[in-house]
Amino acid sequence: MSETKRPAETPAISLSNIAFTWTETGYRIAVDRFDVRRAERVLLLGRSGGGKSTLLGLICGISTPSAGRVEILGTDLATLSAGRRDRFRAEHIGVIFQMFNLLPYASARENVRLGLAFAPGRTARTADPESAIEDLLTRLALPDGDLRRRSASRLSTGQQQRVAAARALIGAPELIVADEPTSALDTDSQERFLELLFAQLDRQGSSLLMVSHDDRLAPRFDRVVRTEEILRSEPGS
Numbered sequence: 503m504s505e506t507k508r509p510a511e512t513p514a515i516s517l518s519n520i521a522f523t524w525t526e527t528g529y530r531i532a533v534d535r536f537d538v539r540r541a542e543r544v545l546l547l548g549r550s551g552g553g554k555s556t557l558l559g560l561i562c563g564i565s566t567p568s569a570g571r572v573e574i575l576g577t578d579l580a581t582l583s584a585g586r587r588d589r590f591r592a593e594h595i596g597v598i599f600q601m602f603n604l605l606p607y608a609s610a611r612e613n614v615r616l617g618l619a620f621a622p623g624r625t626a627r628t629a630d631p632e633s634a635i636e637d638l639l640t641r642l643a644l645p646d647g648d649l650r651r652r653s654a655s656r657l658s659t660g661q662q663q664r665v666a667a668a669r670a671l672i673g674a675p676e677l678i679v680a681d682e683p684t685s686a687l688d689t690d691s692q693e694r695f696l697e698l699l700f701a702q703l704d705r706q707g708s709s710l711l712m713v714s715h716d717d718r719l720a721p722r723f724d725r726v727v728r729t730e731e732i733l734r735s736e737p738g739s
């Protein structure tokens with residue numbers, strides 16, 4: 503049985519007394535306490551190799567800590583089997599990966615549609631999936647026509663990034679987690695992307711945790727946290 507509290511009482515993310523070690527490298531992190539509130543937008547800033555992606559993996563339930571508690575939207579991830587954790591992630595967390603992780607041979611539309619796979623709640627919130635996909639791609643400035651039919655591998659980096667954002671946002675999951683989604687873009691494209699992303703977040707009221715090493719992004723967020731404020735890491739052997 504998962505342990506679930508009422509939404510109004512629960513933060514989007516609540517981490518306590520976390521310890522995690524990568525067995526292959528011995529690199530370890532510890533986090534005493536870290537919370538993100540509902541609808542809050544938090545930027546986690548830190549140097550490269552400082553453990554940001556490792557932390558996001560724990561928050562998304564891709565990795566599991568050796569100690570401590572990861573609670574997402576009131577659910578303690580340790581109470582879920584691996585399969586249920588995957589379904590929980592699909593249903594409640596829109597993830598924008600650093601390398602986007604699009605299916606290269608699938609079209610932009612098909613990649614966005616994947617955001618609804620294994621996510622009955624997100625699907626139920628999307629009355630008409632095909633027009634929702636078109637609407638999101640329009641809002642995220644991926645022009646109609648050939649581009650939306652083209653396989654993802656034939657899109658520019660910025661276009662792939664917007665497809666990845668649309669896939670994360672479709673069906674309005676409560677939490678969006680983004681791992682350096684703007685790192686491959688020039689400053690103007692970064693600005694445009696963030697504007698589009700934030701406008702969509704305003705519409706759907708999701709929380710956002712974004713990690714980056716670029717502190718120029720800071721003014722746009724409700725709160726900025728530096729990795730060294732919450733996370734201790736040891737390089738291993």
Ligand SMILES: Nc1ncnc2c1ncn2[C@@H]1O[C@H](COP(=O)(O)OP(=O)(O)OP(=O)(O)O)[C@@H](O)[C@H]1O
Nearest residue numbers: 524526527529548549550551552553554555556557
């Ligand atoms: N899959 C893995 N297997 C083993 N060790 C890993 C793995 N992924 C990361 N690590 C270890 O964790 C350390 C921190 O990596 P992580 O990707 O969490 O940092 P980061 O802050 O996200 O870096 P960047 O900003 O460069 O993406 C790495 O130096 C590496 O030793």
